[in-house]
Amino acid sequence: MDINDIFIACADKWAKDELDDRINFALDNFDEWISNYDKEEKELLVKLLQNFDYYSHSSIVAIMEQLNLKILKEYGISSEDSVISVVRKADGKLNSSYEYWLLHRMISGFGKGMYCDSINDIAEEYWKNIHKVVYLDDCCGTGEQFTKFIKRQQKSFENKQIILVVIEAVEDAKSYIKSELAKQGLNVEIVVYNTKEKALKNMIQQEKKLFYKMSQKQEIFKDYVLGFEKAEALMAFYNNTPNDTLGLFWFMSKKNKPIFPRELEEKPGWKLSNEKKKRRSREQYESKCQ
Template identity: 25%
Template structure:
């Protein structure tokens, strides 16, 4: 396929019959240069991968969120009196894709804000008796680890020291309450895309812990190098990608995506780290088509680091000046 033809094919697919959004407009500007910079011996392999990559614009995602909500309601016994909607929190406490999609989901589907929770700990013992369904919202499920860790973080009861016993026992009671609550409730995990591996991992976890967990998704994805996409065998194509990634200085852990998910997915708001590194990891010798979002930290977050670097620079400068006069 000629380069221009390849670009048009991909852009048309990613636009889903709509005008290019901001991200795809950027891709259009860079696509030809990006592909031209790929060494000749890897071009056929990369062509297969880029044609297979799925991109989800915001309008398309929002339509899917409506579809998924209707699919959820078909499960039965889901209403404002027995259901809460939550998101998977980031370890850093900052916003993430789950938070973004939870916000979109509740607005598009006009959910009652009284049942959309940022913090489940605010629900009292008495109120928990009436909740039958806990709905998590996210964009993508790769290995399944993020979701499972969220469930574990709420189920886990930590040992509490005797210091400030009363205050800390209150925290224990909250954790015990949620631990018991999970065994009595239906848990739904709503996502646009899940991998086969992630789906199986969560199902196995739910079975082992006797939890009622159901994934509600639009698409399910197989690993890129297990789909027989290439003229050569999949293993040879995978080795070719790894070799190219090494040439482009992409770190080893990023070659096949997080957990070696081998995903080929990008969303309007970000690209999952499960997507293979070639599509989303920039280096000093390579610029990807769908780089992960890397927001600049505000000055108050970098002041201490900058001050330390300035002191080190000044110190090194004094050392050098001292050497000149030796």
Template identity: 25%
Template sequence: MAIDFPDNFPNIEQMLGILQKTIEKSWKIEIDIDDIYSWLNNFTGQFCDAEDEKRIALWILCNYTYYNPDDINHLCKILYKNFLHDVIVKNNLYEEDSIEKELKNVCFSSIGSASESGGLLLYHFRQQANISIDRFFYPTSIDSTSENIVVFIDDATLSGGTALRTFFKNVENIPYKSIYYLTIIASKEAVEKLSEKGINVIYCTLVDERNKCFSDASMVFYRFPELKDLVKNIIKNYGEIIEHEMPLGYKDGEYCFGFYYNTPNNSLPIFWSSNNWKPIFARKEKLQNAKQLHFAADRYI
């Protein structure tokens, strides 16, 4: 079966040209055209014409957002500045001495474990915020008092579940003055869940239905709505082969983004799965033992 593409839908050569420029100017990643062709070879024509499958795969890849190290540094700097502003305003801190005193009571930690890239993200954050290492703690070793501000740092929260589990497990029953959740990407649903528990959420990007690849409001297909359902079926069918439990990503995320150090499982599995599949953005699995966890965290903080 061949796909009846609109006349203005870009062809394979055009999209490869776009991706070459994107890789060079924006992503700044060690991926070349051979890597893209290797990934495209996953699409073998099981559900429609093979060349058409490759064409729609390239279209989705052109809509992928990749956060490189410079992006992470920039966004961590923004998070810290916004956090400082919030603390200063909410606590009526007008003098430099009072601000410095308040910041000495801040405890920073990651969401999840070092195996989930938490240690690496904290490294970026600490470098950009120029914070002493003694203000960073493992989630399980936060020694808080009623004067402390507890701050968890994460790259993305889309359901809010991991953040809430970390809160209930590690800080719900210890004293603290206030608690913050700093994240690069958040969904409205996650922000509402965390705010209901008294957690102050600061984010750089708020995603919604427009960021989901196949939603009715999808920005990926706003120019070509007639293709959306057909493409969704093809991508979902491949997803069921390589990640049967989450063919469109965890909790049907349908997202198209990832970080240089890892790819969230909420994003489409066609990007990251390695189950009889050649990923374009490999997903790093969790480390399994305590020795690995401590090594990973200490290396980057």
């Protein structure tokens, strides 16, 4: 199969609901990206591309509406005993979970009182009346981020139903979350639009070796060759590409100009200025010590 034909077919699928800037970027940069690979390597990329999913904003809205109906029907989410929250980062920085949380608020029909970005802020007198806690996010690659997040919470989840709602998940991540949190006696359900196996799971050893060789040749940082914590995901979203995705598709290097580059987090000026001062002070100190 010709990889160019496969890519066009993939792009048509990704743009079914909307042809956005990220798809246009992939179309514009595909030829340069693929020029780095030989015939055998392109054949391997064909397999990966066919399983790669991209979600535009329009498709996410439609999917979120489906998932919302699902949690209403299967879990009876309501203002009577439910709260909808965010999978917050340990450092408190904004992440994709906030974006999907706000999007859900727009399409769900629920009042804003059901939405709380930190359950730790809920008074105990109200917390005892809550029986279902819904968390929203874009994806789940390994499950480690979510399990660590739950363990950081100050509130007790005893006798409560935890429901994680995501667009795409790797099968192993779902199993990991349920088994890991079950050790804490926690009841967790995972509602997913698209569940997939690890990208290299069904490849023969020769293909896996070739993939590693390709990634090394393209100078993909070793921690991201298989995605973060070896998630082996194949997905990208309108707002970013998760680092769970195989590095060839998003990791920028001198050799690799990916079709779905990950948005890098830039530090604000007020933080950089302090770091520059510290750096200058250290340099002045070191020069005096020489």
